[in-house]
Amino acid sequence: MKAICKREIRSYFSSPIGYVCVAALLALYGYYYYLVMMMGSSSYISSVYGVMFSFSMMVIPIITMRSMSDDQKNKTDQALLTAPVGVLAIAAGKFLASFFVFFVASTLGLLPAAVMSFFSSPAWGEVIGNYLGTLLYGGAMVAIGVFISSLTVSQIIAAIGTFAVSVFLMYIDMLASNLSNAALSKVVEWISFNNRYTTFTQGMFSISAAVFFLSVMAVFVFLTARRLESRRWG
Amino acid sequence: MVEVKNLTKRYGGNLALDNVSFTIEEGTIVGFLGPNGAGKSTTMNIITGYLSATSGQVTVSGKSTLDDPNEVKKLIGYLPEQPPLYMDMTVKEYLNFMYELKKVKLPREQHIKEICGLVRIEDVYGRLIGNLSKGYKQRVGIAQALIGNPPVLILDEPTVGLDPKQIIEIRTLIKSLGENHTVILSSHILPEVQAVCERIIVINNGHLVADGATDTLAHDLSQDHRLILRAEGDETEMLSAIVQMEHVVEATSLGEKEPGVFELSVEAEPDYDLRRDLFHLLAEKGWPLLAMKNSDLTLEDLFLQLTSSDESHAAEEEGSGEAGPEEAEESPEPAEEPEEQPEEQEEEERKSESESDL
Numbered sequence: 001m002k003a004i005c006k007r008e009i010r011s012y013f014s015s016p017i018g019y020v021c022v023a024a025l026l027a028l029y030g031y032y033y034y035l036v037m038m039m040g041s042s043s044y045i046s047s048v049y050g051v052m053f054s055f056s057m058m059v060i061p062i063i064t065m066r067s068m069s070d071d072q073k074n075k076t077d078q079a080l081l082t083a084p085v086g087v088l089a090i091a092a093g094k095f096l097a098s099f100f101v102f103f104v105a106s107t108l109g110l111l112p113a114a115v116m117s118f119f120s121s122p123a124w125g126e127v128i129g130n131y132l133g134t135l136l137y138g139g140a141m142v143a144i145g146v147f148i149s150s151l152t153v154s155q156i157i158a159a160i161g162t163f164a165v166s167v168f169l170m171y172i173d174m175l176a177s178n179l180s181n182a183a184l185s186k187v188v189e190w191i192s193f194n195n196r197y198t199t200f201t202q203g204m205f206s207i208s209a210a211v212f213f214l215s216v217m218a219v220f221v222f223l224t225a226r227r228l229e230s231r232r233w234g
Numbered sequence: 235m236v237e238v239k240n241l242t243k244r245y246g247g248n249l250a251l252d253n254v255s256f257t258i259e260e261g262t263i264v265g266f267l268g269p270n271g272a273g274k275s276t277t278m279n280i281i282t283g284y285l286s287a288t289s290g291q292v293t294v295s296g297k298s299t300l301d302d303p304n305e306v307k308k309l310i311g312y313l314p315e316q317p318p319l320y321m322d323m324t325v326k327e328y329l330n331f332m333y334e335l336k337k338v339k340l341p342r343e344q345h346i347k348e349i350c351g352l353v354r355i356e357d358v359y360g361r362l363i364g365n366l367s368k369g370y371k372q373r374v375g376i377a378q379a380l381i382g383n384p385p386v387l388i389l390d391e392p393t394v395g396l397d398p399k400q401i402i403e404i405r406t407l408i409k410s411l412g413e414n415h416t417v418i419l420s421s422h423i424l425p426e427v428q429a430v431c432e433r434i435i436v437i438n439n440g441h442l443v444a445d446g447a448t449d450t451l452a453h454d455l456s457q458d459h460r461l462i463l464r465a466e467g468d469e470t471e472m473l474s475a476i477v478q479m480e481h482v483v484e485a486t487s488l489g490e491k492e493p494g495v496f497e498l499s500v501e502a503e504p505d506y507d508l509r510r511d512l513f514h515l516l517a518e519k520g521w522p523l524l525a526m527k528n529s530d531l532t533l534e535d536l537f538l539q540l541t542s543s544d545e546s547h548a549a550e551e552e553g554s555g556e557a558g559p560e561e562a563e564e565s566p567e568p569a570e571e572p573e574e575q576p577e578e579q580e581e582e583e584r585k586s587e588s589e590s591d592l
Contacts (some may be wrong), residue, residue, distance in 0.1 A: 002334070003331055003334035003335045004335065006331075006334075007320070007323070007331045010323075010327070011320070011322050011323070014322055014323075015322055074318075074319075074320075074321070075314065075316045075318055076318040076319065076320055077318070078279075078284050078312070078314045078316075078318045079318035079332065079335070079378065080318075080335070081283065081284050082282040082283055082284050082307055082310070082312045082314075083307060083332075083335045083336050084304040084305070084307040084308045084336060084337055085304070085335060085337075086304070232283075232284065232285050232286045233285075233286055234245065234285075
C-alpha cells in the first residue's frame with residue numbers, strides 16, 4: 001500500500017495535474033477571499049470557507065479521474081495485481097494518494113485565515129471546523145471518485161460521473177424538502193452530506209457526522225477493491 | 235514446480251481455455267506456442283493470478299493460487315504481453331517502485347544494479363520510460379519481472395519489438411536464467427522457441443494440442459518416417475537397388491535436382507533406422523551420396539498442422555501486430571508465410587467490410 005500511495009503521489013506532482021489542482025483551488029480561494037473581505041467588508045470567514053468547499057467539489061473529480069482508470073488503460077494494473085499485494089491495499093493506496101492532493105490544497109486554504117490572524121482574531125473554532133468538515137466531506141467524495149474511476153477506462157467519463165454525483169449530493173437536501181412522501185424524504189435527508197457538513201461549519205465537532213464520512217470512505221475503498229477483484233473474473 | 239490442472243476459462247459465452255493440464259518441472263524452459271487468441275496469454279494470466287480461472291487449479295511450488303495468492307505471486311516474475319510500465323517514471327524510479335511493491339528483501343541498490351546489468355539498461359537508468367524506444371521498454375519490462383529473483387519467470391512474448399541483435403541477447407539471457415529458474419515463455423517466433431526451450435506446449439483454440447520435448451516432438455508427431463536423399467547415379471538402377479534392401483517399404487524418385495543427381499524418398503519400416511544401410515549400399519555401388527535428411531516435420535510444419543484446423547477462429551481474433559520485421563528475419567522458411575498472410579488478409583477484409591457497413 002505504501003509503495004502504491006508513494007508512486008501515485010509522485011505521479012500527481014511529477015505531472016502538472018497535482019500542481020494545477022492545488023493552484024486552481026488556491027487561486028479561487030484567494031479570489032473569493034478578496035471579494036468577501038475587501039469588497040463586502042464582511043468578517044464572515046466561515047461563509048468564505050463555505051464557498052471554498054463548493055470549489056473543492058469541482059476539483060475533486062479532476063484529482064480522482066485518472067486514479068484507477070489509467071492503470072486499466074495502460075495495463076499497469078497487471079503489475080499491481082500480480083504483485084504480492086491485496087486488492088484492498090491497492091484501493092487504499094490509490095485513495096490515500098488522491099486524498100493527499102486534496103489535503104494539501106485544503107490545508108493551504110487555511111492561509112487566508114493565517115493572514116487574517118495578523119490583523120485580528122478570526123473565529124478559529126469555525127475555521128478549524130470548516131477545515132475538518134471539508135476534509136471529511138472531501139475525503140468521502142475522493143473515495144467515491146476513485147470508485148467511479150475504477151468503473152471505466154476513460155478519464156473523461158470518470159470525471160463527469162464523479163462531478164454529477166458530487167453535484168447531486170450537494171443539492172440532495174432540496175430534493176428531500178420537495179418529496180411528498182415523508183418516509184422517502186426522511187431517507188433522502190439521511191443520505192445528505194450537507195446536513196452533516198453544516199454542523200462542522202458552525203464550529204462544532206460532531207462525532208456521528210465524522211463517523212458517517214469515515215464510513216463512506218471505507219465503503220467506497222472497499223467497493224473499489226471489490227471492483228478490482230471482479231475484473232479478474234471478467 | 236508449476237502445476238496446472240483442468241484449467242477452464244470462459245469469457246461470457248466464449249470458451250478461452252478448455253480443460254488444460256500440464257506440469258512444469260523446476261529448472262526447465264518451456265515454450266508456449268499457438269496462434270493469436272489461442273489462449274496462451276490467458277493461461278499465463280491465470281498462473282500469475284491476474285485472472286481467475288472458471289474452473290481448475292494452479293499450484294506453484296505446492297502453493298495454490300486460490301488459497302495462497304500472495305505467496306504464489308512472490309514466486310513469479312511476470313512480463314505481460316504489454317509491459318506494465320508507468321510512462322511518467324524514470325527507469326530508476328520504476329524499478330525501485332516494483333522493488334517496494336513486491337516487498338523484496340534483497341539488498342536494494344545491488345539487486346537493481348545487477349538486473350540492469352543483465353538486461354543492459356544502465357544507459358537509460360535515469361531516463362523517463364515514456365521516452366524510451368520499444369526495445370528498451372521491453373527490456374525494462376523484463377527487468378521488472380526479474381526483481382526479487384523469483385524462481386518462476388513467465389514471459390509473454392519477451393522479444394517483441396527488439397532488433398535482431400537484442401533478440402539474440404535476450405535469448406541468451408533467458409537461456410542463462412533457465413539454469414536456475416523455471417521459465418515459461420510464449421512466442422510466435424518458432425525458431426526462437428526451438429532455440430531456447432527444452433519443452434514445447436502447443437495450445438490452439440483453448441485446447442492443449444501437443445506437449446513434449448522440443449527435439450522429439452516433431453519426430454513423434456510426424457506420421458511418416460521417410461528419408462530424403464540425394465545421390466549421383468542412374469535413377470532407375472538406384473531405385474531398384476534400394477527397393478530390394480531389407481526393411482524398405484517404398485522408394486520413389488523426386489526427380490533430377492542437379493545434373494545427374496536425383497532426389498529419392500525412401501520409406502523404411504517404422505522404428506528402423508535405415509541410414510547406415512543406405513550409406514553402405516550407395517558406397518558399394520559407387521553412387522556418391524550428397525545429402526540425406528529425415529523428412530520429420532519442421533516446427534513450422536508442426537505448428538501449421540496442429541493449428542490449421544480452425545483458421546477461421548484465428549482470423550476472428552484481434553489482428554496480429556506481432557508480425558513485425560524481426561519475425562520475417564528470424565524465419566526465412568517460407569512455411570510460415572501461408573499461415574500469416576491469409577489471416578491478415580481476412581482481418582483486413584473484415585475491417586473494410588465493417589467500414590462499409592458504417
